Amino acid sequence: MKATEQQSPEKYDLPKGYEFAEVEQRWYTHWLEEKTFSARMIEGKPSFSIVIPPPNVTGVLHIGHALNNTLQDLLVRYHRMKGENTLWVPGTDHAGIATQNVVERQLATENLTRHDLGREKFIERVWAWREEKGGTIINQLKRMGASCDWDRERFTMDEGLSKAVREVFVRLYKEGLIYKGDYIVNWCPRCHTALADDEVEHDPTDGKLYHIRYPYADGSGYVVVATTRPETMLGDTAVAVHPDDERYQHLKTIGISLPLTGRTIPVVFDHHVQREFGTGALKVTPAHDRDDYEIGLRHDLPRLKVMDDKGVMNAEAGKYAGLDRFACRKQIVSDLQEQGFLDKIEDYQHAVGKCYRCATVVEPTTSKQWFVSVRPLADKAVAAVQDGRINLYPATWQRTFYAWMENIRDWCISRQIWWGHRIPAWTCAACGEVIVEVTDPDVCPACGSANLHQETDVLDTWFSSALWPFSTLGWPEKTRELDFFYPTSVLITSFDILFFWVARMMMMGLHIMDEIPFHDVYLHALVRDKHGKKMSKSTGNVIDPLVMIGQYGTDAFRFTLTAFAAQGREIRLDEERIDGYRRFINKLWNAARFAQMHLKEADPAITAMTANPKILALAHRWILSRVNGAVKDVRAALDGYNFNEVASASYQFVWHEFCDWYLEWIKADLFSDDAVARDQAKAVLLSVLEQVLKLMHPITPFVTEEIWSQLPGERSSIMVEPFPEANAAWEDAEAESVMNLLMGVISGLRTIRTEAEVHPSAKIEAILICPDAAKRQILADYAPGVQAMVRAGSFSIVASATVPDDAGHALVQDVELVVPLKGLIDVAGELEKLARDQGKLEKELERIVGKLSNEKFMTNAPEAVVAKEREKEAEIRARLAKTLESTERMRKLS
RNA sequence: GGGCGAAUAGCUCAGCUGGGAGAGCAUCGGCCUUACAAGCCGAGGGUCACAGGUUCGAGCCCUGUUUCGCCCACCA
Numbered sequence: 001m002k003a004t005e006q007q008s009p010e011k012y013d014l015p016k017g018y019e020f021a022e023v024e025q026r027w028y029t030h031w032l033e034e035k036t037f038s039a040r041m042i043e044g045k046p047s048f049s050i051v052i053p054p055p056n057v058t059g060v061l062h063i064g065h066a067l068n069n070t071l072q073d074l075l076v077r078y079h080r081m082k083g084e085n086t087l088w089v090p091g092t093d094h095a096g097i098a099t100q101n102v103v104e105r106q107l108a109t110e111n112l113t114r115h116d117l118g119r120e121k122f123i124e125r126v127w128a129w130r131e132e133k134g135g136t137i138i139n140q141l142k143r144m145g146a147s148c149d150w151d152r153e154r155f156t157m158d159e160g161l162s163k164a165v166r167e168v169f170v171r172l173y174k175e176g177l178i179y180k181g182d183y184i185v186n187w188c189p190r191c192h193t194a195l196a197d198d199e200v201e202h203d204p205t206d207g208k209l210y211h212i213r214y215p216y217a218d219g220s221g222y223v224v225v226a227t228t229r230p231e232t233m234l235g236d237t238a239v240a241v242h243p244d245d246e247r248y249q250h251l252k253t254i255g256i257s258l259p260l261t262g263r264t265i266p267v268v269f270d271h272h273v274q275r276e277f278g279t280g281a282l283k284v285t286p287a288h289d290r291d292d293y294e295i296g297l298r299h300d301l302p303r304l305k306v307m308d309d310k311g312v313m314n315a316e317a318g319k320y321a322g323l324d325r326f327a328c329r330k331q332i333v334s335d336l337q338e339q340g341f342l343d344k345i346e347d348y349q350h351a352v353g354k355c356y357r358c359a360t361v362v363e364p365t366t367s368k369q370w371f372v373s374v375r376p377l378a379d380k381a382v383a384a385v386q387d388g389r390i391n392l393y394p395a396t397w398q399r400t401f402y403a404w405m406e407n408i409r410d411w412c413i414s415r416q417i418w419w420g421h422r423i424p425a426w427t428c429a430a431c432g433e434v435i436v437e438v439t440d441p442d443v444c445p446a447c448g449s450a451n452l453h454q455e456t457d458v459l460d461t462w463f464s465s466a467l468w469p470f471s472t473l474g475w476p477e478k479t480r481e482l483d484f485f486y487p488t489s490v491l492i493t494s495f496d497i498l499f500f501w502v503a504r505m506m507m508m509g510l511h512i513m514d515e516i517p518f519h520d521v522y523l524h525a526l527v528r529d530k531h532g533k534k535m536s537k538s539t540g541n542v543i544d545p546l547v548m549i550g551q552y553g554t555d556a557f558r559f560t561l562t563a564f565a566a567q568g569r570e571i572r573l574d575e576e577r578i579d580g581y582r583r584f585i586n587k588l589w590n591a592a593r594f595a596q597m598h599l600k601e602a603d604p605a606i607t608a609m610t611a612n613p614k615i616l617a618l619a620h621r622w623i624l625s626r627v628n629g630a631v632k633d634v635r636a637a638l639d640g641y642n643f644n645e646v647a648s649a650s651y652q653f654v655w656h657e658f659c660d661w662y663l664e665w666i667k668a669d670l671f672s673d674d675a676v677a678r679d680q681a682k683a684v685l686l687s688v689l690e691q692v693l694k695l696m697h698p699i700t701p702f703v704t705e706e707i708w709s710q711l712p713g714e715r716s717s718i719m720v721e722p723f724p725e726a727n728a729a730w731e732d733a734e735a736e737s738v739m740n741l742l743m744g745v746i747s748g749l750r751t752i753r754t755e756a757e758v759h760p761s762a763k764i765e766a767i768l769i770c771p772d773a774a775k776r777q778i779l780a781d782y783a784p785g786v787q788a789m790v791r792a793g794s795f796s797i798v799a800s801a802t803v804p805d806d807a808g809h810a811l812v813q814d815v816e817l818v819v820p821l822k823g824l825i826d827v828a829g830e831l832e833k834l835a836r837d838q839g840k841l842e843k844e845l846e847r848i849v850g851k852l853s854n855e856k857f858m859t860n861a862p863e864a865v866v867a868k869e870r871e872k873e874a875e876i877r878a879r880l881a882k883t884l885e886s887t888e889r890m891r892k893l894s
Numbered sequence: 895g896g897g898c899g900a901a902u903a904g905c906u907c908a909g910c911u912g913g914g915a916g917a918g919c920a921u922c923g924g925c926c927u928u929a930c931a932a933g934c935c936g937a938g939g940g941u942c943a944c945a946g947g948u949u950c951g952a953g954c955c956c957u958g959u960u961u962c963g964c965c966c967a968c969c970a
Contacts, residue, residue, distance in 0.1 A: 017932070202968080209970085226970060274895095277969055284970095291970075351968065400898065400965075407966090496965085526964085563918090566908070570899090570963075574906050580918060583932050594929030644908070648917070663929075671928080747936090753924095754936040760925050791927080844914080857950035865913050865951090872914070 018589035020553030023706045028142060036719050037147040039087035041484045048079035049087040049485035051469050052148065053493045053501070054156065056095035057130055058102050061140035063527040063535060063573065064494055066545040070558045070699075071524060071565060071643060072492050073146050077698035078638050079489075080147070081723035087485050089472045090141070090148035092134065094157040096461040097193075100419040103129050119418050126419050130155075140546065145554050145701045147719070154472045156464040157421070164471035165421045165464050166438050168512055173425075173436045177373045180425075182303070183412060184286075184293035187365045188355040189311030189325075193416035194369060195355060200362050202351040209348035210333065211278070213341045214239055217255040217264050223248070224343045226278040228350055229288075230336070231328040233258065234317045235306040236265055238284040240295055243269040245280050259341040260332070261318060268299040287366050303366055311363055325363065370414040370423060370457065377507035378405045384506060384516050393522045393641050394567040397498065404499050411504075413460045420458030427453050466504035469517035486513065490520040490641075498523060522641050527571045548578055555700035556582035562699050563647035584651060585703050588696070591659050592707040595689050598670050598682055599712050609683040613730055617669070617677070618782060620684040621735035623662045626653065627691050628730040634695050635726070650696050658688060661743065668788050686711065691724050741775070742782055744812035749790040749819065752808030756824040763793030769801050769816040779815070805889040811882045813875075827894045834887045841880045848873045 031037060039049075050072050055065055072088065080086040103126045104114055114122040134155075141148070154161060172178040185194035210230045213222040225239060239256050241248040251267040258265050272295055273282050286296025287303040296303060306317045313320045313328045320328045336342040353362040382405050384390045385398060392398055414423060426435040430449035435441050443450045464471070469488050473481040487509070493502060502521055509517030527543075528534055535542045548557045559581040564571045613621050630653040637645035669681035690711070697704040697718050708718040749766055758764060770776045779786070779797045787795050801818070803809065808819040848869055851857050858866065 016930075228970070272969095274969055282970055289970080291968095350970090396898075403897070404966080528963095564907080572906065574919085576919060577906070579932090583930095584918095586932055587930065590930035590933085592929085597929075640910090642910085645910095648908075652917080659929085660934085664934095667928080750935060751937085755923095757924070760927065760935070848914090851950075854950055860950045861913075868913080 016590075016593070018553070018586050018703060020555065020585075020702065021550075024143075024145070024554050024702045027702055027705050028145065031147070031717070031719070032150070034717065035151075036717055037088070037149050038151060039085060039149050039485075041085055041480055045083065045085050047085040047087075047484050047489075048076070048082075049089070049488040050076060050490060050492065051089045051472055051488055052091060053491075053497070054091045054093040054154075054465060054468065055137045055141075056098055057092040057134045057137070057155070058095055058098050059092075059137045061137055061144070061545050063543050063545055065137070065141070066144060066557070067524060067527055067561045067565065067571070068492060068494060069141055069144050069146050070561045071522070073144070073558075073701075074562060074643065074646070074698045075490065075492070075638070076147055077701060077719065078723060080719065081694065081697065081721060083722060085484055087152070087481075088146075088148045089152050089154065090138065090146070090150060091154035091468075091472060092137065092156070093461060093465055094130075094155065094420065096415055096417055096420040096458065099126060099130075100417050103419075114418065122418055143546065143549055143554065145558065147701070152472070156461070156468070160474065160477075161464060161467070161471045162421060163438075164467050164475055165459065166424050167476045168467055168508065169424055169459070169463075170436055170438050171512070172372060177376065178370060178413075179373065180368060180370050182366050183369050183371065183410075184290050184364055184366050185369060185412060186353060186362045187309065187367065188358065188360055189309065189363055190358050190360040191355060192309055194367065194412065194414070195362060200353040201356045201359075202353055205350065205352040207348050207350055207352070209346045209350075210336075211343035211345070212259065212283075212336060213343050214256045214259065214281075214283070215341075216251065217257045219257075220254070223251070223256070223281045224279045225281050225283040227283055228348060229329070230332045231313070231320075231325055232285040232288045232306070233283060233332065234261065234313070234320060235285045235287050235304040236283050237286060237296065237301045237304055238265050238268045238299065240268050240270045240273050240282045240284050241280060242273045242275045243271060245273075245275050247280065259339065260335055266301075268295065268301070270295050270298060288364055290364050293364075293366070305366060307363065307365065309365075309367075369412050370425075370455075370459075372411040372413055374408050374411050374507065377511050378408050378503075380510040381405060381503055381506035384510060389516050390506065390518065391520045393520060397495065397523055401498065401503070405503065411460075413463050414455075414457040415460055416457055418458065420461065421464055422458050423455040425455040427455075429453060462500055462504055465501055466508040467512070469505055469509055470513050475513070487516045488518045490522055491518040492522045492524065494526060495523040496526065520641075524565055525570045527573050543573055543575065548575070552578045552582040553585060553702075555703045556585050558701075559584065559647060559699050562643050563651070565643035567642065584655065585700060587659060588654055588692070588700075589703060589707070591654070591663060592689060592693075592710070594663060595685050596710060599686055609680060610687040611729070613732065616680055616684065618735055618738060619662060619665045619785070620680055621732045622739040623658065623684060623688055624730040625732040625736055626657050627688050628727055629653075630657075631691065631695060631724040632726045635723075638698075647699065650692075650699065654692055654696070658692060661739075662688070664789065665785060668785070693718060694721050694724050697721075738778055738782075741778065741813060741815070742786055745779070745815060745817060746786055746789045748810035748812045748817045749786075749792065752810055752817065752819045752821075753790070755829075756808050756819075756821045756826070758821070758824060760791065763791060764819050764821075765794045766790070766792045766796070767801060767803075767818040767820070768795070768797045769799070769803075769818060770797060770814065771799055772814060773799070775813075775815065803885070803889065805892050807889075809882070809886050809889075811879050814878065816882065825890075825893065827890055831887065831890050831894065834883055834890065838880065838883050838887070841876055841883060845873070845876045845880060848876065 052072065053068060059065070076086055076088045106129065107113060107117070107125070117125065138153070169178065186200045188195055207228050209226050209228055211224050211226050212230065212233065214225055215222040223239065227233065236258055241251070248267065255264050255266050268284070272291060273280065284292045284295050284301065286293045286301050287305040288307070295301070304316055306313055307325055308314045311325045313323045313325065315321050317328065320331060323331060333342065354360065355362055382402060385392065385401060392401065424436060424438065426441055428435065428444035428447060428449055429451040431444060431447040433444050433446040435445065435452065441452060444452060470482065470486055473479060473486055475482060491502065505517045509515060545557065556578055560578045563577070563581065564573060609616065610624065613624050630649055633649040634646055637643070637649060666681040666685065669677040672678055693704040693708050705718050709715060745768065753764055768779055770779060776797050776799065783795050783797065786792070803818050804820050806820070806822050806825050808821050808825065810817040851869055852873065
């Protein structure tokens with residue numbers, strides 16, 4: 001065997017680098033086996049609950065899911081550690097059209113359509129697909145470390161939820177809040193279904209704008225209207241003009257004779273019409289245009305449907321009946337031309353709505369659909385936000401929310417597809433009675449006929465997801481889960497479904513449960529690429545969470561998402577940052593490895609030492625005070641949903657205080673012969689490391705659990721450890737202030753050393769000139785520590801001294817640092833730097849003096865601010881004086 | 895057209911109730927110093943988009959402008 005370089009001596013138990021893949025797999029399996037994610041319902045404890053925004057069962061984990069679920073897991077783990085009854089309900093959404101599409105595509109490979117199978121067999125096929133493939137995204141969530149209560153996983157089509165859907169539908173129907181009526185919908189003539197607005201894609205398309213002459217009914221002239229869809233003129237039932245448009249006032253009584261058909265139609269006056277567009281006259285086709293439909297309602301116009309559901313002209317189209325809509329368009333144009341009605345044709349680019357699944361041009365058309373009257377429900381939701389029962393984070397969404405709720409239209413809940421909750425309504429073939437019931441009726445309650453036909457439409461997928469917060473907890477049964485966990489604590493989701501989903505959950509929760517569905521809503525940003533572009537497969541800028549996890553580890557990836565999750569801002573994810581946080585995880589790993597090397601033989605009894613920090617040496621008191629500050633910061637950030645601060649507070653503390661200063665400082669103690677010094681160091685090291693692991697566990701569950709399990713003593717999972725609490729006994733302002741001085745001195749001496757290019761291993765001689773006797777005492781007390789950190793040889797602390805000319809020089813507070821460096825000074829460089837310093841100081845001084853001599857400032861500014869300015873003035877004057885002295889000395893050398 | 899948001903170091907971003915401009919990465923210099931070279935020590939770098947205003951004091955508040963992004967309605 002080839003002798004490879006053995007970098008990792010046997011004395012460490014942990015590998016040199018953190019090997020995340022193995023650790024993640026091992027711990028997740030362990031957590032599942034131990035059921036540590038299971039919700040407990042213990043009386044007397046506060047509850048914390050989250051329902052997952054159910055991903056589509058067809059979904060694969062994308063970056064948005066990754067962010068969304070990381071933030072949820074962060075909160076869930078935090079609250080679980082706080083000892084609360086904590087539940088995170090997972091599940092998936094049956095995603096009507098999307099899922100039906102997937103299965104239809106599968107069928108297509110077998111040269112089959114759903115119609116070949118028939119409704120029942122097709123639905124069986126979909127269930128079979130779900131059994132086989134529906135778990136993909138759930139397994140991916142597990143790789144993210146999500147601590148969902150998997151035993152409670154739900155599906156919007158499962159038995160319980162289907163029951164909830166029926167209950168709600170029947171109740172709303174009986175309350176008169178669900179009705180069936182005509183409405184204009186986006187109709188796909190190929191798929192034969194209504195499409196929701198978000199299922200229609202608007203493509204800018206090159207088309208024509210046809211200007212058509214509509215003669216006055218009395219033959220006295222004509223008005224030109226413009227349209228991109230001339231075939232719809234067959235369904236025109238009015239011409240509309242603006243009420244204040246003086247050009248057309250005389251038409252009020254005349255009317256229009258519709259070309260080609262000769263029908264007489266009225267002129268209506270409506271504010272919707274833009275006077276500036278074209279001639280300011282608009283043809284109105286209420287049955288085939290959304291806006292026209294609204295105009296038609298306002299003016300009580302008939303709706304004349306001229307096409308069937310395949311996009312073919314019907315009998316109402318007269319001689320054009322039987323023509324496809326586009327063939328009809330050609331024919332109409334040519335007829336208009338022939339008969340002299342065509343004014344002109346212009347090239348025109350406009351947005352054409354297309355079916356998102358088959359790209360067929362969508363035909364707005366009227367059809368019988370089921371609706372929810374949302375006005376009364378919406379009012380309840382608005383009230384809940386207004387009076388603060390529901391809080392939106394960030395609060396800026398409130399305005400948008402209100403605006404949307406004010407303009408809300410009735411919700412079309414029927415879809416002409418097969419996969420979904422079939423509408424529980426039956427029509428009696430004998431007497432026409434409509435029966436809406438929870439249980440399937442056998443006979444008509446009106447006439448006794450058994451000839452009943454169930455509605456073929458299914459419900460909009462959002463209908464079932466609107467019930468998600470209570471249906472997943474067992475409603476309509478009265479369950480303990482509902483008692484403990486409803487209303488849920490917080491909903492975390494992306495803002496793009498605020499209206500589709502969040503608002504509807506509010507409406508349903510408030511109406512059906514008579515209670516809000518959640519207290520808080522945290523709306524996170526969309527994740528974009530580092531340049532702010534939307535991620536899309538065609539742009540090729542997609543960051544795949546699973547690839548990131550494989551490359552950098554789940555913890556690093558989660559930490560990155562958390563660090564980016566600042567409120568109210570889009571997230572531009574930069575892959576380099578993930579690598580940066582991977583290094584941070586590795587840093588933590590190595591700090592633990594270092595600790596482990598000393599703690600292996602640690603006596604658990606010594607850990608009690610941290611209970612009384614006053615007896616401890618300075619560095620220990622300092623780090624305990626600092627970790628206490630970090631605990632406070634992290635808790636406050638978590639409680640306020642300031643996720644990026646959770647990350648930065650942890651990062652800053654662990655790397656730059658715990659590792660950079662504390663671990664370096666206590667090395668001397670850990671290797672010391674002094675047993676007391678050693679024990680203190682071990683005790684505090686262990687204690688602080690434990691705090692750090694617990695503090696970071698919610699963000700980085702795997703590495704913290706792995707390290708935790710390796711620490712001395714019998715340990716159960718870190719997941720069930722109490723989350724750190726602020727400990728007043730650890731607060732020590734004095735230790736922090738002294739350490740600040742010492743760290744300043746150390747940094748100052750290091751700078752002098754580096755600038756003079758003294759080799760790091762060479763000892764330097766340092767003179768600390770300090771007029772303050774108390775400070776001199778402090779410096780003397782901690783001189784060995786400081787010396788060790790800067791590798792100083794001799795080290796003298798004096799009240800005053802003559803500074804040699806060729807010496808490095810710095811000022812920290814009122815301590816002057818002097819390092820004699822015969823012949824090592826870069827005089828020119830020093831002079832340059834001193835001049836720069838001098839400039840800055842003078843400018844700053846000028847500003848402060850200006851302030852302090854400003855009468856208004858002195859009378860208006862608070863006491864504390866003035867005092868601070870005075871202090872600053874004194875400090876800057878002192879530094880300026882020293883700078884001038886140094887300049888003087890440098891000049892002598894040059 | 896309506897609404898919302900953003901503009902801070904080369905890049906990606908923090909900056910909370912107005913009170914001395916910060917981080918990470920990148921750059922430059924030095925270091926294998928007994929956890930970590932995936933590391934350590936140090937340095938440089940900003941007219942806080944622009945123009946006004948309020949204030950003793952503005953990155954932060956107000957008005958306007960420019961640029962960018964998003965949402966809604968999309969004009970027949």
